[in-house]
Amino acid sequence: GENVEQHPSTLSVQEGDSAVIKCTYSDSASNYFPWYKQELGKGPQLIIDIRSNVGEKKDQRIAVTLNKTAKHFSLHITETQPEDSAVYFCAAQYSYNFGNEKLTFGTGTRLTIIP
Amino acid sequence: IAGITQAPTSQILAAGRRMTLRCTQDMRHNAMYWYRQDLGLGLRLIHYSNTAGTTGKGEVPDGYSVSRANTDDFPLTLASAVPSQTSVYFCASSVDGQETQYFGPGTRLLVL
Numbered sequence: 001g002e003n004v005e006q007h008p009s010t011l012s013v014q015e016g017d018s019a020v021i022k023c024t025y026s027d028s029a030s031n032y033f034p035w036y037k038q039e040l041g042k043g044p045q046l047i048i049d050i051r052s053n054v055g056e057k058k059d060q061r062i063a064v065t066l067n068k069t070a071k072h073f074s075l076h077i078t079e080t081q082p083e084d085s086a087v088y089f090c091a092a093q094y095s096y097n098f099g100n101e102k103l104t105f106g107t108g109t110r111l112t113i114i115p
Numbered sequence: 116i117a118g119i120t121q122a123p124t125s126q127i128l129a130a131g132r133r134m135t136l137r138c139t140q141d142m143r144h145n146a147m148y149w150y151r152q153d154l155g156l157g158l159r160l161i162h163y164s165n166t167a168g169t170t171g172k173g174e175v176p177d178g179y180s181v182s183r184a185n186t187d188d189f190p191l192t193l194a195s196a197v198p199s200q201t202s203v204y205f206c207a208s209s210v211d212g213q214e215t216q217y218f219g220p221g222t223r224l225l226v227l
Contacts, residue, residue, distance in 0.1 A: 001174075006157075034215060043119075043205050043218035044158070089157060093213075101212040102173070107157040 002027045002094040006106025014114050019080055021109045023090035024072040032093035033066060033073045034103070037086045044089060048075070077111075085113045118142065119219035121206050127225045128196050136191040136222050138206030146209045147189040148173075148216065149181060151202040158205065164189055165212050196226045 003026040013019045025033075031052040036044035050057045050064045050073065057064050061080075066073040077084055090106040122137045140147065145166045150158040160173030164183040178200060180192045189208075193200055203223050207216040 032213070036218075043220045046215055046217070049215060102160060102163070103216060105158040107155060 002030055002092050002102075002104040004090060004092050004104050004106045006090050006109060008109060009107065010110045010112070012112045012114055013080055015080055015082060017080055019077045019084070019111055019113075021075045021088055021090070021111070022072060023074070023092075023106050024070075025092040025104075026071070027092070027094050028068070028071065030092040030094045032101075033064070034091050034093075035064060035075050036089045036091065038089065038108075039086045047088075080113045082113050082115055085111060087111070119206055119208055119217060121204075121219040121222050123222060124220070125223040125225075127227065128193075130197055130226055131195050134193045134196055134224070136193075136204055136206075136224070138189045138191070138219060139187050140189075140206075140208045140217075140219075141187065142208060142210075142217070143186060144208035144210055144217075145186070146212045146216075147183065148207040148209075149179070149189070149191045150205045150207065151175065151200075152205060152221075153202050161191065161204075196224075198226045200224065201226045 006023045034049035037047045038044045050066050061078045063076040087108045087110050089108050091103045119140045148163045149161040152158050159175050162181040164170045167186045170181050203221050205221045206219040209216045
C-alpha cells in the first residue's frame with residue numbers, strides 16, 4: 001500500500017509571508033495528489049490538486065509542485081492571510097486497478113498565520 | 116444543491132450500543148467513502164463503495180459495516196460500540212474512484 005508523510009506538523013508564519021508544506025509518498029504508481037484545507041469543526045475542502053503528468057500547478061496564491069523522481073510534492077501559499085489559518089492535508093491516490101483507486105492521507109499540518 | 120449531508124452532527128453513545136451514522140449525497144456520485152479522523156493520525160479509510168450494490172474494506176474496517184442500497188445513501192453502522200471508536204467520522208463521495216473526493220461536515224462520536 002501507499003504511505004504518505006507530511007511535514008511540518010505545525011507551522012506559524014507572519015501575515016504576508018509564504019508557507020510551504022511538504023509531503024513524500026512511497027508508491028511510484030500513485031498518480032493523483034490533492035491538497036485539502038480543514039477549518040475548525042468542518043470537513044476537509046479540496047483547495048488544489050495535481051496529476052502525475054504535470055510538474056506544477058498554480059491557482060492564485062496557492063501552488064503545488066510534484067517531483068515524481070523523488071516522490072515528493074509540496075504546497076506553497078504566498079502572501080498569507082489570517083483566513084489561511086487551518087489544518088492542511090496532503091494525499092496520494094494509488095490505482096491498483098480500475099475502479100479501485102484509494103486516497104492515502106498525510107497526518108496534517110496546522111498552519112497559523114500571525115497578524 | 117446540498118452536496119453531502121451527515122447525521123447526526125454529534126453523538127454520545129454508551130459502549131455496547133448499536134449506532135448508525137447516516138450519509139446522503141445529491142450529486143449522483145458513483146463512489147462513496149467513510150473515513151475516521153483521529154488526532155495525529157490524519158484520515159483513515161474505513162469502508163468504501165465504488166457503485167451502488169458494492170462495498171469494500173478500507174484500512175480500518177473492524178467493528179464497522181456499511182451498505183449501499185442506492186446511489187445517494189451510504190450508512191455506516193457500529194454494531195457494538197467501543198471507546199476506541201470515539202472519533203470524528205467523515206463521509207465523502209466522488210464521481211468515480213478516480214476523481215476528486217468531496218467531504219461532508221462530519222459526525223463527532225464519543226463512546227463512553
